[in-house]
Amino acid sequence: MDQSNQQKTGQISGAEIIMRCLHEEKVKFVFGYPGGAVLHIYDALFKQKDFKHILVRHEQAAVHAADAYSRATGEVGVALVTSGPGATNAVTGIATAYMDSVPMVVISGQVPTAAIGMDAFQEVDMVGVTRPCVKHNFLIKDVRDIAITLKKAFYIAASGRPGPVVVDIPKDITAEFAEYSYPKTVEMRSYTPVIKGHSGQIKKAVKILLDAKRPMIYSGGGLVLGDASNELIKLAKALGYPVTNTLMGLGGYPATDKQYVGMLGMHGTFEANNAMQDCDVLLAVGARFDDRVIGNPDHFLSVPRTIIHIDVDPSSISKRVKVDVPIVGHVQSVLGEMNDLLASETKKPDASALKSWWAKIDGWRTKKSLSYDGSSTSIIKPQYVIEKLWEVTKGNAYVTSDVGQHQMWAAQYYKFDKPRRWINSGGLGTMGVGLPYAMGCQLADPKAQVACVTGEGSIQMNIQELSTCKQFHLPIKVILLNNRYLGMVRQWQEFFYENRYSESYMDSLPDFVKLAESYGHVGMDIEKPGDVEGALKDAFAMKDRFVFMNFLTDQKENVFPMVPNGKGLSEMILGSDPNKDDAANEIEG
Amino acid sequence: MKHIISLLMENEAGALSRVAGLFSARGYNIESLTVAPTEDATLSRMTIVTSGSDDVIEQIIKQLNKLVDVVKVLDLNDGRHIERELMLVKVKATGALRDEMKRISDIFRGRIIDVADGSYTIELTGSGSKLDAFLEALDKTVILETVRTGASGIGRGDRILKV
Ligand SMILES: Cc1ncc(C[n+]2csc(CCOP(=O)(O)OP(=O)(O)O)c2C)c(N)n1
Numbered sequence: 066m067d068q069s070n071q072q073k074t075g076q077i078s079g080a081e082i083i084m085r086c087l088h089e090e091k092v093k094f095v096f097g098y099p100g101g102a103v104l105h106i107y108d109a110l111f112k113q114k115d116f117k118h119i120l121v122r123h124e125q126a127a128v129h130a131a132d133a134y135s136r137a138t139g140e141v142g143v144a145l146v147t148s149g150p151g152a153t154n155a156v157t158g159i160a161t162a163y164m165d166s167v168p169m170v171v172i173s174g175q176v177p178t179a180a181i182g183m184d185a186f187q188e189v190d191m192v193g194v195t196r197p198c199v200k201h202n203f204l205i206k207d208v209r210d211i212a213i214t215l216k217k218a219f220y221i222a223a224s225g226r227p228g229p230v231v232v233d234i235p236k237d238i239t240a241e242f243a244e245y246s247y248p249k250t251v252e253m254r255s256y257t258p259v260i261k262g263h264s265g266q267i268k269k270a271v272k273i274l275l276d277a278k279r280p281m282i283y284s285g286g287g288l289v290l291g292d293a294s295n296e297l298i299k300l301a302k303a304l305g306y307p308v309t310n311t312l313m314g315l316g317g318y319p320a321t322d323k324q325y326v327g328m329l330g331m332h333g334t335f336e337a338n339n340a341m342q343d344c345d346v347l348l349a350v351g352a353r354f355d356d357r358v359i360g361n362p363d364h365f366l367s368v369p370r371t372i373i374h375i376d377v378d379p380s381s382i383s384k385r386v387k388v389d390v391p392i393v394g395h396v397q398s399v400l401g402e403m404n405d406l407l408a409s410e411t412k413k414p415d416a417s418a419l420k421s422w423w424a425k426i427d428g429w430r431t432k433k434s435l436s437y438d439g440s441s442t443s444i445i446k447p448q449y450v451i452e453k454l455w456e457v458t459k460g461n462a463y464v465t466s467d468v469g470q471h472q473m474w475a476a477q478y479y480k481f482d483k484p485r486r487w488i489n490s491g492g493l494g495t496m497g498v499g500l501p502y503a504m505g506c507q508l509a510d511p512k513a514q515v516a517c518v519t520g521e522g523s524i525q526m527n528i529q530e531l532s533t534c535k536q537f538h539l540p541i542k543v544i545l546l547n548n549r550y551l552g553m554v555r556q557w558q559e560f561f562y563e564n565r566y567s568e569s570y571m572d573s574l575p576d577f578v579k580l581a582e583s584y585g586h587v588g589m590d591i592e593k594p595g596d597v598e599g600a601l602k603d604a605f606a607m608k609d610r611f612v613f614m615n616f617l618t619d620q621k622e623n624v625f626p627m628v629p630n631g632k633g634l635s636e637m638i639l640g641s642d643p644n645k646d647d648a649a650n651e652i653e654g
Numbered sequence: 655m656k657h658i659i660s661l662l663m664e665n666e667a668g669a670l671s672r673v674a675g676l677f678s679a680r681g682y683n684i685e686s687l688t689v690a691p692t693e694d695a696t697l698s699r700m701t702i703v704t705s706g707s708d709d710v711i712e713q714i715i716k717q718l719n720k721l722v723d724v725v726k727v728l729d730l731n732d733g734r735h736i737e738r739e740l741m742l743v744k745v746k747a748t749g750a751l752r753d754e755m756k757r758i759s760d761i762f763r764g765r766i767i768d769v770a771d772g773s774y775t776i777e778l779t780g781s782g783s784k785l786d787a788f789l790e791a792l793d794k795t796v797i798l799e800t801v802r803t804g805a806s807g808i809g810r811g812d813r814i815l816k817v
């Protein structure tokens with residue numbers, strides 16, 4: 066192949082090559098923002114019709130929207146940003162996707178090759194800046210490498226444990242010409258993700274599961290990413306064992322099923338956390354025993370249990386908790402094999418042990434750890450809003466959330482029955498994701514109901530996207546649980562800093578209704594519990610309108626149950642505990 | 655415990671910084687790190703001397719394997735291996751010291767590779783602990799300068815790290 070600045074027959078420009086590659090990858094949306102280093106790319110983009118470009122109002126939102134598009138569909142999300150500030154604005158989005166293992170390709174412009182290292186205008190070492198928060202990254206130095214590099218980028222992003230890949234392309238490379246051919250497949254000797262699990266280990270796991278007296282299934286974001294929900298349901302049904310999902314795994318197992326014991330972890334249910342602590346056999350699927358899930362690892366390990374861990378990423382296994390039966394493989398493939406083994410197995414689970422285990426779990430359930438005082442007729446409880454949201458949307462909505470108390474209430478009270486419906490930043494905990502996440506979901510599924518559950522702190526971190534929603538007519542419903550506090554910060558200050566509410570109060574809020582209206586959206590203030598349901602019905606009845614719902618909620622409500630930092634799963638504080646606030650104070654000690 | 659980890663990686667720009675970045679981001683120790691191309695110009699071989707509990711070493715190996723550019727990783731401590739390091743030491747060599755330095759160098763099988771009016775430069779190869787022992791045998795005040803390459807390692811017999 067030949068490369069030059071003069072176009073020869075059969076050659077196209079680097080920018081056009083990028084368009085062709087995106088077409089080959091069947092990309093439907095590119096979320097982006099133009100600038101000097103990507104002008105050639107935007108010019109090529111102008112001339113193509115294969116995908117739609119969504120012009121955001123801030124590059125962070127472009128990456129978040131592409132990330133949510135991926136979470137909702139399972140496809141690779143694509144974002145395009147310019148060099149320098151465009152690239153650094155994208156970094157929070159990239160790190161957010163990285164922490165939650167979301168497959169994405171982020172194309173960033175770079176200053177011309179000759180200017181690299183010269184502190185050129187809008188130069189930043191994007192490969193260096195993003196190295197710790199990408200699965201991999203590339204700097205392209207030759208127009209002839211564009212196609213193969215993009216092919217690798219999509220392959221790496223989507224295979225194995227998925228993650229974001231950054232492709233940094235200097236401006237001159239996008240203007241040069243080369244022949245184009247897109248490789249059908251790509252092989253890399255340094256990168257060969259495993260798919261099938263070790264069959265001996267799988268057999269051993271099935272045997273241990275069948276011998277269990279107090280079994281527990283714990284599934285996480287990896288199950289959702291690996292599209293293994295059906296396999297998990299089949300397995301759980303065949304065994305009759307209890308299932309809990311992590312924050313990232315919600316919807317992986319249906320929340321309304323009777324074997325589901327709720328979310329576990331820092332704000333998990335009493336039954337989920339106690340069953341996790343008390344079980345004798347634990348099957349962990351696509352979950353990583355992180356600090357918000359098992360609390361204090363020493364406390365967790367103080368009880369003996371046999372742990373089986375299925376994960377596509379070997380480095381997730383035995384990282385925080387030593388496991389007995391590691392199975393490295395794609396969760397869908399491994400669970401499928403386990404189901405096949407179970408089907409041909411004559412041995413059945415121990416029915417009488419299981420019966421008494423369920424009796425114990427039902428005992429924990431009677432604590433009703435998610436109950437709250439909903440008696441007031443003047444103050445709206447945030448939990449109530451989410452319960453009604455679930456009813457009004459019949460449990461079918463895509464629910465995105467920001468980060469804070471509202472996120473935990475959305476996770477606790479919206480019963481997700483399907484995977485890829487709950488879209489939140491679990492790993493990085495990035496305030497500001499909610500609205501761009503909702504954009505990604507609405508574009509992925511234009512007819513679907515999309516609710517963005519947010520706080521007045523978080524929504525202001527990407528509020529500029531109200532304008533993008535206007536431009537692209539996205540009928541998102543914003544459910545703002547407005548408590549006039551950085552609520553989650555305030556809760557910790559109440560519990561652990563003797564009510565010193567240092568900088569956690571939100572003063573000078575905008576009039577959200579007027580703000581929404583100024584973009585041509587519908588705004589609603591909801592101040593009374595009696596109005597919640599009607600307002601939600603009205604909002605969702607406006608199928609083609611963006612509705613911003615400002616719910617004035619109880620300022621002092623806290624998230625319960627809660628496992629304080631450093632404590633064990635069975636040491637949780639419940640909302641029904643009359644001394645709950647003192648209990649929290651004491652714990653910090 | 656001290657471990658010598660050997661790895662083969664794609665000889666690409668930035669590959670070294672991915673490994674170095676991994677160690678600093680995850681708080682792993684690096685005692686030394688050496689890297690150079692192999693007979694196959696597309697591959698670099700790196701030797702990392704690190705220390706940590708078995709769990710930490712297991713994580714280090716897994717995390718290294720996870721790097722997209724890394725082709726193969728081997729913990730040399732998993733089997734019999736040879737470790738070698740090169741050191742150059744410039745020592746004071748005046749008066750009586752001229753004989754004294756030559757004598758110590760001979761004991762450690764060093765070679766004097768540069769002779770000047772007031773100094774010798776001694777070349778020494780061996781395991782890290784042998785080089786340490788040499789430095790300990792010298793009076794601190796006679797050492798003018800030391801430079802060490804960091805360890806390289808290779809498995810014994812048919813333990814071979816190759817793609
Ligand atoms: C970008 C970013 N900055 C700071 C934080 C720390 N933080 C976590 S929750 C929270 C408060 C969020 O307030 P709000 O959006 O009003 O939600 P609420 O907790 O009140 O429901 C803060 C500041 C964060 N997670 N992300």
Ligand SMILES: [Mg+2]
Pocket residue numbers: 469520521522546547548549550551552
């Ligand atoms: Mg708030």
